[in-house]
Amino acid sequence: xxxxxxxxxxxxxxxxxxxxxxxxxxxxxxxxxxxxxxxxxxxxxxxxxxxxxxxxxxxxxxxxxxxxxxxxxxxxxxxxxx
Amino acid sequence: xxxxxxxxxxxxxxxxxxxxxxxxxxxxxxxxxxxxxxxxxxxxxxxxxxxxxxxxxxxxxxxxxxxxxxxxxxxxxxxxxxxxxxxxxxxxxxxxxxxxxxxxxxxxxxxxxxxxxxxxxxxxxxxxxxxxxxxxxxxxxxxxxxxxxxxxxxxxxxxxxxxxxxxxxxxxxxxxxxxxxxxxxxxxxxxxxxxxxxxxxxxxxxxxxxxxxxxxxxxxxxxxxxxxxxxx
Numbered sequence: 001x002x003x004x005x006x007x008x009x010x011x012x013x014x015x016x017x018x019x020x021x022x023x024x025x026x027x028x029x030x031x032x033x034x035x036x037x038x039x040x041x042x043x044x045x046x047x048x049x050x051x052x053x054x055x056x057x058x059x060x061x062x063x064x065x066x067x068x069x070x071x072x073x074x075x076x077x078x079x080x081x082x
Numbered sequence: 083x084x085x086x087x088x089x090x091x092x093x094x095x096x097x098x099x100x101x102x103x104x105x106x107x108x109x110x111x112x113x114x115x116x117x118x119x120x121x122x123x124x125x126x127x128x129x130x131x132x133x134x135x136x137x138x139x140x141x142x143x144x145x146x147x148x149x150x151x152x153x154x155x156x157x158x159x160x161x162x163x164x165x166x167x168x169x170x171x172x173x174x175x176x177x178x179x180x181x182x183x184x185x186x187x188x189x190x191x192x193x194x195x196x197x198x199x200x201x202x203x204x205x206x207x208x209x210x211x212x213x214x215x216x217x218x219x220x221x222x223x224x225x226x227x228x229x230x231x232x233x234x235x236x237x238x239x240x241x242x243x244x245x246x247x248x249x250x251x252x253x254x255x256x257x258x259x260x261x262x263x264x265x266x267x268x269x270x271x272x273x274x275x276x277x278x279x280x281x282x283x284x285x286x287x288x289x290x291x292x293x294x295x296x297x298x299x300x301x302x303x304x305x306x307x308x309x310x311x312x313x314x
Contacts, residue, residue: 014231015265017189041140066148069141069177071184072231 002047002055006077008068009040043067052079083311085111086125088155088171090146095132095168095288102288103129107304116149126311127164128155130171132224132286142185142227143173152178164208164307165280169225172272172282181275181282182240183232188225189265195224197297198263200271200285201251204244207274208310209281212302218255219299221285223263228284230266230273240273248272248283 010016016038023037045062049055059077068075085103089096096113103111114121114128116135135146146152152174159165159180167175175181188194197220205215213219232240240246248271252261262269264284272283287300 015186015189015229017187017191017229017265021191066144067140069144069184071176071182071233072186 002049002052003080004045004047004055004059004077005080006043006045006059006063006067006075007040008043008063008073008075009038011072011074014072055079083107083109083127083308084123084125085109085127085129086114086121087111087129087131088116088151089113089131090116090133090135090149092135092137093131093133093170095170095286098286098288099129099131099168102291102301102304103127106291106301107308109308114151116146116151118154119150120154121158125158125163127166127307128158130155130165130167130174131288132169132171135170135174138170138227141173141177142170143175143177146170146174147177156180159275159280162277162279164311166209166303166307167280167282168286168288169223169228169284172284173227175280175282180280181273182236182245183230183273185227185284186229186231186265187227188229188263193224193226194228194263195222196263197222198271198285199251199253199255199261200248201255201257203246203249206244207247207278207281208307209272209274209303210247210306212306212309216255217302218251218253219302220297221287221290221300222297223285224289225264225284228264228266230264230270230284232267237267239276240270243276245273245276245278246270247274247281248285
């Protein structure tokens with residue numbers, strides 16, 4: 001079993017109103033040091049596969065087809081454990 | 083005229099769409115369940131109604147796009163049949179790559195349910211041909227993710243091919259930021275595909291097709307489809 005940690009984020013240049021709202025709130029709390037916030041999604045997907053390479057191929061497909069919308073989002077993932 | 087309305091778990095404007103197609107327009111209309119693999123008969127118009135298909139999990143429209151029936155919808159579109167996606171239907175059509183771009187969260191993060199003014203930018207499409215170019219219509223919106231986005235190249239293509247059908251304007255027809263209810267790029271409210279037979283719009287013409295509802299302006303969308311169907 002391979003466990004993928006998948007991060008889906010809005011592409012650079014795509015407006016992120018949630019990120020903006022979170023940043024404003026952080027500023028209100030006094031964290032003036034915050035210059036940008038981007039909100040994304042974090043998914044943990046466990047895959048049965050014969051090798052990490054196989055699992056990687058599958059997860060890539062899943063991301064491209066469903067988990068991320070390539071028009072507005074980027075994704076990256078890493079595997080943890082066995 | 084035969085119309086089919088796709089019903090997903092979480093669709094909630096399917097009955098409104100049925101009422102307008104069947105009672106107001108007098109069309110022979112069926113509901114089509116999302117789990118079907120094909121249409122029981124041939125339709126002229128496939129309507130994808132508003133709602134929250136699959137709870138809008140992951141992204142609005144992202145899961146509905148892979149429902150069994152969607153390959154039949156894609157075939158129908160490829161064959162030149164009319165497809166109209168309203169609100170969640172628009173989101174589903176962009177997710178399914180039947181329309182370009184994507185619908186992002188409203189820029190102010192609020193769910194907006196209100197009347198808006200729309201300007202008919204292109205009165206040459208199957209969905210707007212009964213209107214005059216520049217005509218203003220008042221139709222309600224009700225959405226959280228209606229902020230239309232497309233990259234620069236896609237926008238240029240949309241402009242060049244006259245694929246922008248409707249834009250948010252103020253009551254005098256001016257394209258202002260204040261009249262834009264969701265932050266949509268260039269105030270875009272509705273578009274069509276390059277061939278012109280697939281249309282998506284965030285506003286709800288089916289909720290404004292009779293005077294008793296406060297506006298019958300939305301009926302022009304359905305009248306247009308009928309007119310185009312009769313002429314072709």
